[in-house]
Amino acid sequence: MNLTLKIWRQKNADDAGEFVTYQAKDVSPDMSFLEMLDVVNEGLTSKGDAPIAFDSDCREGICGTCSLVINGTPHGGQKATTACQLHMRHFKDGESITIEPWRARPFPVIRDLIVNRQAFDKVIQSGGYVSASTGGNPDANAIPVSKHNADTAMDAAACIGCGACVAACKNASAMLFVSAKVSHLRHTPPRSTRERSTCPFDG
Amino acid sequence: MNIFKAIFHSSLGKKYIMGLTGLALFGFVIGHMVGNLQIFLGQDKLNAYGAFLKSMPKLLWVARIGLLACVGLHIWAAVKLVRENRAARPDRYVQAKRMGTSFASRTMIWSGLIVFAFIVYHLFDFTIAPDYTGHDDKGRHDIFKMVVLGFSNPFSAIFYLIANCLLCIHLSHGVKSLFQSLGLSTGQFRSLFNGIASATAWIIFIGNTSIPLAVLLGFGKEVLK
Numbered sequence: 077m078n079l080t081l082k083i084w085r086q087k088n089a090d091d092a093g094e095f096v097t098y099q100a101k102d103v104s105p106d107m108s109f110l111e112m113l114d115v116v117n118e119g120l121t122s123k124g125d126a127p128i129a130f131d132s133d134c135r136e137g138i139c140g141t142c143s144l145v146i147n148g149t150p151h152g153g154q155k156a157t158t159a160c161q162l163h164m165r166h167f168k169d170g171e172s173i174t175i176e177p178w179r180a181r182p183f184p185v186i187r188d189l190i191v192n193r194q195a196f197d198k199v200i201q202s203g204g205y206v207s208a209s210t211g212g213n214p215d216a217n218a219i220p221v222s223k224h225n226a227d228t229a230m231d232a233a234a235c236i237g238c239g240a241c242v243a244a245c246k247n248a249s250a251m252l253f254v255s256a257k258v259s260h261l262r263h264t265p266p267r268s269t270r271e272r273s274t275c276p277f278d279g
Numbered sequence: 280m281n282i283f284k285a286i287f288h289s290s291l292g293k294k295y296i297m298g299l300t301g302l303a304l305f306g307f308v309i310g311h312m313v314g315n316l317q318i319f320l321g322q323d324k325l326n327a328y329g330a331f332l333k334s335m336p337k338l339l340w341v342a343r344i345g346l347l348a349c350v351g352l353h354i355w356a357a358v359k360l361v362r363e364n365r366a367a368r369p370d371r372y373v374q375a376k377r378m379g380t381s382f383a384s385r386t387m388i389w390s391g392l393i394v395f396a397f398i399v400y401h402l403f404d405f406t407i408a409p410d411y412t413g414h415d416d417k418g419r420h421d422i423f424k425m426v427v428l429g430f431s432n433p434f435s436a437i438f439y440l441i442a443n444c445l446l447c448i449h450l451s452h453g454v455k456s457l458f459q460s461l462g463l464s465t466g467q468f469r470s471l472f473n474g475i476a477s478a479t480a481w482i483i484f485i486g487n488t489s490i491p492l493a494v495l496l497g498f499g500k501e502v503l504k
Contacts, residue, residue, distance in 0.1 A: 084373075095373065148376035174374040181367050244378055246385070248367035249290075 077103045077169040081116065083128055084176045089184045089192075095174075098128075105165035109152065110135060110142060112164055129188040137161040140238030144189055145176040150240035158238060178239050180248035193239050196253060204257040206264060225263040232259035290363060291460075293356040298457035300349040300356075305454060307346055308446070309479070312486040319493070322423035322502060326415050329422040354395065361388050383452035390449040397442035404429060424502045430494035431503070439491045443484055451480035 079100040086093030100116050107115070110132050117127035133141035142159040146152035152162040167173065177185050182195035221229075235256035242250050286292035314332075318325045332339060383390070404410075411425040430436045455476035458464040464472050493499075 093370075145372060148372060148374040149378070176372055176374070179368055179370050179372055181369055246377075246380055247364035249364075 077105060077164065077167070079103055079112075079164075079167065079170070080172040082172065082174045083189070085128070085188050086177075086185050088187060093185065103164050105163070107164045108135070109144070109146065109159045109162045109164065129186075129190050131190050132160060135160045138236060140236030143178050143191060143193075143239060143243070145178065145243055147174055150178065150243040151238075158236075178243035180239075180242045182248070182250070183239060183242065191239075193237075196237055196239065196250070199250065199254060200257065204261060206261060221264070229260050229263035232256045232263070235260070290360060293360050294460035296352050296356040297360070298460040300353040301453050301457050303349045304346065304353065305450060305457075305479075307342075308450070308483055312483055315490060316486055318423065318426060318490055318499075322415065322421070322499075323417075325423045325426075326417070326419045326421060330419040333420070350395070350398075354391070357388060357391060381452060383448045384456075387449060387452060390445040394442060394446045394449055397438070397445075400438070401442075404435070421502075423499065426490065427494050427499040427502055430491045433495065436491040436495050440488050443487045446487070447480040447484035450483060451476055454479060 081098045081100055082095050083098060084093060085096045098116055098120075100112060103112050103115070110130070113128060113130060120127050131141045131143050133139045135142075137158045137160060140158065142151070144151065144159045146159065146162070151157065151159045152166070154162050154166055175189065177183075177189045178191045178193075180191075183191040183193055186192050233256075235253060237253065239253070241252035242248055245251070286295060314328055315325075317328050377385075405425065409425050409429075411421070411428050413421050413424065415421040415423075430439070453476075455464070455473045458468070458472040
C-alpha cells in the first residue's frame with residue numbers, strides 16, 4: 077500500500093517546527109506503524125537526509141515509550157493499543173496520515189516526534205513509590221491483601237505512563253496518570269506510618 | 280493560611296470553588312423556577328409570593344449578597360481555569376480528534392458568560408428597573424402584569440428562550456462536573472449523577488421557558504385590557 081505522511085519536523089525545543097510531507101511506498105499491511113516509519117527513515121538516510129526522530133523501546137505494547145498522535149488521536153485510532161502495536165492494515169491504501177508529537181507545555185519537544193516526559197518522573201518522585209526492604213523475598217502471604225484491592229491495584233497498574241492521557245486531554249491535564257498511580261499504590265500493602273504522613277499518594 | 284493557598288492557588292481548589300458556588304447557584308435556579316411557576320396559579324398567587332419575598336428584606340439581602348458572591352467567585356475561578364488550561368497547551372494540534380467531550384463541556388465558558396449577560400439584563404428587566412411598577416387591587420406590586428407585559432415583547436421573550444437554552448446546556452455539564460470535581464462521581468454513582476444532571480437541565484429548561492412561551496401564546500392577556 078502507498079501512503080502520504082504529513083509529519084511534524086522540529087530541530088529542537090526552540091525551533092518553530094513545521095509539517096513535511098513524505099510518500100511511503102510499498103508499505104506492507106503487516107508492518108506496525110513504527111516499522112513503517114523505520115522504512116521511511118531508511119529511505120531518508122540513504123538519500124542523506126536526517127531521519128524522522130521518534131521514540132520507541134519494547135515495540136510490544138507494554139513500555140509506553142512510543143508517543144505519536146496519529147490523525148489527531150494519541151497512539152492512533154485503534155483502542156487500547158500503543159502506536160507500535162497499531163498495524164498498517166488499519167489504514168486504507170492511498171490514505172493521508174498526519175503524525176504529530178504529544179502537545180503539552182510540560183512535554184517540550186526534544187526533536188521531531190520525541191517529547192521530554194520527565195514531568196511524569198517529578199510526579200512519581202513527589203510520592204508515587206513504595207519503600208521495600210532489601211534482602212530475600214518476603215513470604216508471599218505475610219501481608220494479606222484482599223482480592224478486591226489486588227484487582228483494583230492491578231487495574232490501575234495497567235497505566236504504562238506513556239503520556240497519551242495528557243496528549244489527549246483538551247486541558248493537557250495529567251489527572252488520569254496521577255489517579256492511576258494513586259489508585260495503584262493506595263491499594264497495595266500498608267506502608268510505614270512515616271510514609272503515610274508525608275506521602276500525598278496515600279488516601 | 281495554607282488551606283487558603285491550597286484552595287485559591289491549585290486547580291483542584293478552584294474546581295471546588297466552581298462546584299460549590301455552582302451548586303448554590305443551581306439551587307437558586309431551582310427555587311427561582313418553582314417560585315415563578317406560580318404564575319400558572321394566577322395573578323393573586325404570584326403577587327402574594329412576591330409580597331411574601333419582599334416581607335423579609337433582611338433575608339432577601341443576605342440571599343442576594345450571597346448569590347452575588349457566588350457569581351463573582353464562579354466567574355473568577357472559571358476565567359482562571361480556562362486561562363490555565365489554554366496555557367497548558369501553547370502549541371495546538373493541527374489535527375485533533377475530539378474525545379470524551381460534549382458540546383456543553385467545550386463551550387462552558389461561552390454559555391456561562393452569555394448567561395451572565397442575560398442575568399444582568401433580566402435583573403434590570405424585572406427587578407432593578409421594571410417597565411411596569413403598578414399595583415394590584417390588594418396594593419401589592421403587580422408582578423403578574425409586569426411579566427405578561429414583559430413577555431408580550433416577542434424579542435424579549437425570544438431572548439429569554441435562547442438564554443434558558445444556554446443555561447440548561449451549561450447546567451447539563453456543570454451539575455455532573457460538580458460531583459466529579461468534588462470526587463463524588465465514582466463507581467455506580469457516576470451514571471446516577473449524570474442522569475440527575477441531564478434530567479434537572481431538561482426540567483429547568485421546560486419550566487423556565489414555559490412562562491415566556493405561554494405569554495407569547497396568549498396566556499394572561501386579560502390583565503393588559
